[in-house]
Amino acid sequence: MDxxxxxxxxxCGTLIAGFSIYSVAKELAESEAGVSVDQTQTIxxxxxxxxxxxxxxxxxxxxxxxxxxxxxxxxxVVINRTGPFGEYPDQSYRFSRKSCQHCEDAPCxxxxxxxxAYIDQxxxxxxxxxxxxxGCQYCIAAxxxxxxxxxxxxxxxxxxxxxxxxxxxxxxxxxxxxxxPTHALVFGNIRDPKSELVKTLxxxxxxxxxxxxxxxxxxxxxxxxxxEIVL
Amino acid sequence: xxxxSRYWPLSPAIELPSILLxxxxxxxxxxxxxxxxxxxxxxxxINQDSCLxxxxxxxxxxxxxxxxxxxxxxxxxxxxxxxxxxxxxxxxRFSSGSMTSVAEQTGTCLGCHDHETLAMSDWTHNVHADxxxxxxxxxLHVEYDPIVGITAKDRSxxxxxxxxxx
Amino acid sequence: MSAFHFDGLVWxxxxxxxxxxxxxxxxxxxxxxxxxxxxLGKKAYQSRFIQAAALIAPVTxxxxxxxxxxxxxxxxDFWKILVFYNSTSVMSMGVLVLMVYQLMLFAxxxxxxxxxxxxxxxxxxxxxxxxxxxxxxxxxxxxxxxGVLLILSLSLGAxxxxxxxxxxxxxxxxxxxxxxxxxxxxxxxxAAATLLVGVLLKGNPNGTEVRFIHGIEIPMILIxxxxxxxxxxxxxxxxxxxxxxxxxALGEGFWGWIFxxxxxxxxxxxxxxFNLWMKVSADRKFAYVAVTASFSLLGVLLLRNFIxxxxxxxxx
Numbered sequence: 001m002d003x004x005x006x007x008x009x010x011x012c013g014t015l016i017a018g019f020s021i022y023s024v025a026k027e028l029a030e031s032e033a034g035v036s037v038d039q040t041q042t043i044x045x046x047x048x049x050x051x052x053x054x055x056x057x058x059x060x061x062x063x064x065x066x067x068x069x070x071x072x073x074x075x076x077v078v079i080n081r082t083g084p085f086g087e088y089p090d091q092s093y094r095f096s097r098k099s100c101q102h103c104e105d106a107p108c109x110x111x112x113x114x115x116x117a118y119i120d121q122x123x124x125x126x127x128x129x130x131x132x133x134x135g136c137q138y139c140i141a142a143x144x145x146x147x148x149x150x151x152x153x154x155x156x157x158x159x160x161x162x163x164x165x166x167x168x169x170x171x172x173x174x175x176x177x178x179x180x181p182t183h184a185l186v187f188g189n190i191r192d193p194k195s196e197l198v199k200t201l202x203x204x205x206x207x208x209x210x211x212x213x214x215x216x217x218x219x220x221x222x223x224x225x226x227x228e229i230v231l
Numbered sequence: 232x233x234x235x236s237r238y239w240p241l242s243p244a245i246e247l248p249s250i251l252l253x254x255x256x257x258x259x260x261x262x263x264x265x266x267x268x269x270x271x272x273x274x275x276x277i278n279q280d281s282c283l284x285x286x287x288x289x290x291x292x293x294x295x296x297x298x299x300x301x302x303x304x305x306x307x308x309x310x311x312x313x314x315x316x317x318x319x320x321x322x323x324r325f326s327s328g329s330m331t332s333v334a335e336q337t338g339t340c341l342g343c344h345d346h347e348t349l350a351m352s353d354w355t356h357n358v359h360a361d362x363x364x365x366x367x368x369x370x371l372h373v374e375y376d377p378i379v380g381i382t383a384k385d386r387s388x389x390x391x392x393x394x395x396x397x
Numbered sequence: 398m399s400a401f402h403f404d405g406l407v408w409x410x411x412x413x414x415x416x417x418x419x420x421x422x423x424x425x426x427x428x429x430x431x432x433x434x435x436x437l438g439k440k441a442y443q444s445r446f447i448q449a450a451a452l453i454a455p456v457t458x459x460x461x462x463x464x465x466x467x468x469x470x471x472x473x474d475f476w477k478i479l480v481f482y483n484s485t486s487v488m489s490m491g492v493l494v495l496m497v498y499q500l501m502l503f504a505x506x507x508x509x510x511x512x513x514x515x516x517x518x519x520x521x522x523x524x525x526x527x528x529x530x531x532x533x534x535x536x537x538x539x540x541x542x543x544g545v546l547l548i549l550s551l552s553l554g555a556x557x558x559x560x561x562x563x564x565x566x567x568x569x570x571x572x573x574x575x576x577x578x579x580x581x582x583x584x585x586x587x588a589a590a591t592l593l594v595g596v597l598l599k600g601n602p603n604g605t606e607v608r609f610i611h612g613i614e615i616p617m618i619l620i621x622x623x624x625x626x627x628x629x630x631x632x633x634x635x636x637x638x639x640x641x642x643x644x645x646a647l648g649e650g651f652w653g654w655i656f657x658x659x660x661x662x663x664x665x666x667x668x669x670x671f672n673l674w675m676k677v678s679a680d681r682k683f684a685y686v687a688v689t690a691s692f693s694l695l696g697v698l699l700l701r702n703f704i705x706x707x708x709x710x711x712x713x
Contacts, residue, residue: 055394057386057387057391062387084357088346088350089346091357091358092358093357093358107564110563112489113483113486113492114477114478114483114489115483134475135470135474136469136488137470141407141566141709143566144712146566155470181395182394210713
């Protein structure tokens, strides 16, 4: 009896090991295939935030709040201000946009147990299916950019979706882009070489946050010229 | 070079009405730092000022800076009348369209309002510093400077008034 | 920055308790299976310690899941986790493991206690024939059930660590050693809980079960210490934010005290010393076993909280 049990355990272990290797390998193969599919996708939305043009007026946040009915106390987009740099009266600040980066390899989508967090196949936008979300907050903890929050009204995870459900449906640009007085925000299709977005990306040096984590974010920043040089 | 100076060439594009609106609201930001009566002068009662013989009729010249506790006169900020109200007077005017230079306008305000205190009440004081006249955002001759209780939304619109790029 | 409220904190202590209870359940089952297989055999059901394990394992896993459900922002929608699955999500796979684990756990309990129950039913002239038949079936399948449950219990113990190590934004959590650490400490807590409840149920503190478990506990505490050392040495040697995270956690402050005093002192060193003392002294008394087990349990509970909170303190 003991021998049969041992054999069984060995069998089980081998089976599980085999299965896990198989599933990991399969996933790897799929993700490689996914990269090639990406190339043929005709629409992939992205955004550039030019920190040199931004004046920190917060018009983007207010427009977003109004259009997407974001309750007080939470926000889909925040302009973080650091400074002042320099001596009075020649001082400046640095403004950086904190909002969903619409990662190609989104950690929130990977960890979501119900599939409520998803990447829209037609646009590349990372969205939240409120009906599927149970509020486990795994996505909030998993997002390295800390842009997710629980909407106090719906009790589900919420964040920027490039106005997928509001402005884009009406053929308009995202609310923040429309509201920006200085054109610091450029939104567009990264697959369209004639788009203002691609032109901006090709004419200005940009950076993306925390790319070393392999998230491949689609929110680009034009780095501010002012500000301290920090080592 | 500061951020603002890079965009300064854009400012001629600013529409006048929006500046007026802005200046109405702008006169209040400094109100947060209320410098209270440093002088204890006897005769500095604004009500008996000769200026008010005309200006009382023309409009509300009381309010915030007419507070007797401040112990300041019209001349404290606007300088001696000189030829005023005739043309070519050297009187100091506080507005965007004024002949008085921005540096002189802001310098007058900064005579009482400390820039560090202003910076604490709002970060925008630092970037506008001596480059934008205070009256662009504040109002001093009304009871309450409207910018003190401004909503976040109106505040953004105020920025837009000057910074809008067509 | 206070110890329990800071920027970036998403998961609070209920999650730590859930991780503790899930690991404890897995550990109790693991030691229950080992006890029966190596020491007790067919008469296992008579042992107070097997009874303790069979009591602790289902109670803690259910309590843990209860806490998890209450902690959701939409607790009444918890069934959606059971309906929708995502193969890339550690949590989703963990739920799958938990469901099968619970099923197998009850089957295992049914199997090992089948003999006395069947006897009792038959003694009353064939009372509840359906139950008797089901239990006999379980008894026949006991080897399979035990094997699967053993693997599931180890998976569950490791899952509590994988759940946190999938969070790539926190270097202290996103650490390959974390699942091993949680597995080993979870097994320790299971052993401690089994001993504690066993002696509380008037099990013999000097019996074979206690000697067997203590025999495994000493090397396990040493392994746990080695893993903890590797865990933090690895972080410090990685440099960058990993190093910052390690120093933030271990340095002065509330959590530093919890780690050195609670986890290392009360949770590992004291039980190790007691265990070694009991090994050389002639016999084990109730108080020795109970106190050692309590310290072990406390240490593991503190470790869960320590890792959860300090992990979220430092981002990339």
